[in-house]
Amino acid sequence: MKQEQIAVIGAGVIGCAIAWALSREGRQVLVLDRAPPGMAGASFGNVGHIAAELVQPLPSRSLLLGFWRELYVLGGALDIPLRRIPALLPWARRFAAATALRETNTRHLAPLVAPAVDETARLLAEIGKPGLLRRNGHYEVWRGRKARKLCAAQATATARLGIPTEPAGAEWLRGLAASISAAAPPGDFAALKFTGTGHVTDPWQVVQALVDAAMLRGARIARAEVRSIEVHPDRVDVRTTGGVEHAGTVVIAAGAWAAPLLEGLGLRVPLEAARGYHVELAGADPVADAPILYADHHIVVTPMAGRLRASSYMDFVGLDAPPDSRKIDRLLQRLGRLGYDCSRAGAPWWGPRPVLPDYLPGIGRVPDTRVFYAIGHQHIGLTLAAVTAQLLADLVAQRTPRHDVRPFDLRRFGVPGRRVTV
Numbered sequence: 001m002k003q004e005q006i007a008v009i010g011a012g013v014i015g016c017a018i019a020w021a022l023s024r025e026g027r028q029v030l031v032l033d034r035a036p037p038g039m040a041g042a043s044f045g046n047v048g049h050i051a052a053e054l055v056q057p058l059p060s061r062s063l064l065l066g067f068w069r070e071l072y073v074l075g076g077a078l079d080i081p082l083r084r085i086p087a088l089l090p091w092a093r094r095f096a097a098a099t100a101l102r103e104t105n106t107r108h109l110a111p112l113v114a115p116a117v118d119e120t121a122r123l124l125a126e127i128g129k130p131g132l133l134r135r136n137g138h139y140e141v142w143r144g145r146k147a148r149k150l151c152a153a154q155a156t157a158t159a160r161l162g163i164p165t166e167p168a169g170a171e172w173l174r175g176l177a178a179s180i181s182a183a184a185p186p187g188d189f190a191a192l193k194f195t196g197t198g199h200v201t202d203p204w205q206v207v208q209a210l211v212d213a214a215m216l217r218g219a220r221i222a223r224a225e226v227r228s229i230e231v232h233p234d235r236v237d238v239r240t241t242g243g244v245e246h247a248g249t250v251v252i253a254a255g256a257w258a259a260p261l262l263e264g265l266g267l268r269v270p271l272e273a274a275r276g277y278h279v280e281l282a283g284a285d286p287v288a289d290a291p292i293l294y295a296d297h298h299i300v301v302t303p304m305a306g307r308l309r310a311s312s313y314m315d316f317v318g319l320d321a322p323p324d325s326r327k328i329d330r331l332l333q334r335l336g337r338l339g340y341d342c343s344r345a346g347a348p349w350w351g352p353r354p355v356l357p358d359y360l361p362g363i364g365r366v367p368d369t370r371v372f373y374a375i376g377h378q379h380i381g382l383t384l385a386a387v388t389a390q391l392l393a394d395l396v397a398q399r400t401p402r403h404d405v406r407p408f409d410l411r412r413f414g415v416p417g418r419r420v421t422v
Contacts, residue, residue: 004248005030006396007238009226009261012043013203013382014374015253016210017389020127022251023217025393030247031214032240033254034225038207041255042381045278045349047311048302049138049291050117050198051383053163055110057359058378059098070298072313072327077298079315079324088316091270094357094413105360108407110161112361112387117198119386124206127213132206135198138291139168141176141191150295151190164196176287179339199291201305203382226254229261231369249370249396256319256352258375265366268413271376273352275315277327279335280346281308297334307346310335314353323350353378356413363391363408372396373410 008019011033023029031037038044070076080088098105117135124130142150151167158165168176168191177189200206211221224240229250238245252261256273263269286303293300301310312331315324328348336342356362356376361384365372372395374388387403394401 004028005246006249006251007032007236007245007247008251008253009033009238010253010255010258011035011037011207011211011221012041012253012255013038013207013210013385014043014255014377014388015251016207016214017123017385018251018253018374018392019219020210020214020217021389021393022396023214023219024126025397026217027396029214029219030245031211031219031221032224032226032238032245034223034241036223037211037221038204041257042276042351042353043207044204045276045311045351046203046382047278047291047300047309048199048201048203048304048382049300050120050133050200051380052114052116052197053158053194054380054383055106055113055161055163057098057102057105057109059095059357059359060102061099064096064099072315077313079313079317079327081317084316084318087318088272091272091357094270098358101358105358105407106161109360111403112384113380114162116380116383116387117196119390120198120200120383123386123389124209127209129206129209132200132202132209133198134201134289136288136290137193137195138197138199138293139191139193139288140293140295141189142295143180143189144296145188147188147190151192155192158192158194163194165192165194167191168193172288179287180337181339199302200382201303206382226261228264229371231265231371236370249372251392251396252371252373252375255375255381256354258354258373262366262373262375262410265369265371266415267366267410268416269362269375269410270357270413272316272355272357273319274355274378275313275317275321275350275352276311277313277323277331277348277350278309278311279328279331279342279348280304281310281335281340281342282306282344282346284308284341284344294338297338299331299334299338301335301340308340310340319352323348353381358412361388361408362410363388363405364410365395367411
């Protein structure tokens with residue numbers, strides 16, 4: 001019996017992991033994206049951190065009351081332009097409402113996030129690329145007179161969540177202080193090592209490896225921009241700039257561009273694009289073979305193949321806003337003050353992270369259809385790629401998923417109208 005075609009919309013790390021999981025089960029898979037795999041969205045530019053520590057969704061009462069301290073105009077990493085406030089208000093109200101549900105939402109999210117390093121290791125071993133993963137944990141660093149107090153508070157908070165940490169060694173701290181003090185006046189340092197996390201040496205290579213593995217199982221990759229999805233009794237039509245693709249099943253994994261496709265099927269999708277930036281320092285020596293989060297500056301620096309990648313910012317500037325060169329300049333200046341040689345910094349990158357207001361992903365099925373979705377993975381798309389691929393393979397095969405996906409159903413945001421059916 002001929003297999004029905006499954007169209008996966010989106011060739012980021014989530015879409016390509018899903019394509020691999022489906023093709024591994026013998027499914028006939030077509031991946032559609034307007035750009036080459038891993039190039040259009042956050043998958044190309046992420047900092048490579050497997051963030052198994054981020055078991056709590058971001059919305060919290062403390063952040064809600066003190067977010068203004070993190071604004072870009074005050075030296076922080078958060079940018080909300082005045083022109084965007086009217087459009088962002090409905091999303092912000094949902095974010096505020098989610099603060100009351102943080103404990104419940106943590107119980108939903110943590111089982112997906114906590115085993116992320118093991119799940120990523122399994123996935124990379126399956127596709128023959130285990131060497132792309134480093135399981136060396138990561139560091140969080142504070143500097144200044146409150147450094148030790150902030151470090152101790154973080155250690156207490158992570159212990160409460162069951163996240164393994166240990167104080168950074170004295171020798172490592174001395175090396176860090178020496179590298180920074182060469183560029184700035186000396187000060188107090190404190191650092192916490194997270195022992196259960198990891199990083200990949202090149203996120204784009206992860207996507208390419210997934211694509212190659214899926215194609216060896218018969219998957220096809222096509223360049224096309226998807227305009228709409230039409231559900232029929234016997235098929236699903238995917239209308240693209242190049243024509244119409246007929247499929248038995250569709251999986252929407254289009255990142256920050258997913259909302260119009262799903263809203264056309266009757267779901268409410270309050271998706272925002274939180275832009276991040278990165279710069280790369282070719283040939284720079286890492287302080288450790290592990291990511292370092294400089295908490296005071298909201299900068300993460302990850303050692304990758306032949307370079308360091310430094311990332312920061314969370315800009316709610318809109319999906320199509322032009323890049324802001326001031327942010328790149330500030331990022332490079334701060335890296336210089338942290339002791340990094342920025343003389344050979346490469347071309348900067350910027351891209352959108354797809355964020356739902358409760359900071360839970362959207363994973364599920366459009367009611368009464370063979371259309372599934374995996375969207376809104378915010379800052380942890382790479383972290384959740386392996387487990388999300390498993391969940392979607394289970395849903396498509398009509399198996400009971402390994403984790404309860406009901407909390408991630410987009411109908412939690414309400415259903416504005418009937419699904420469009422042709």
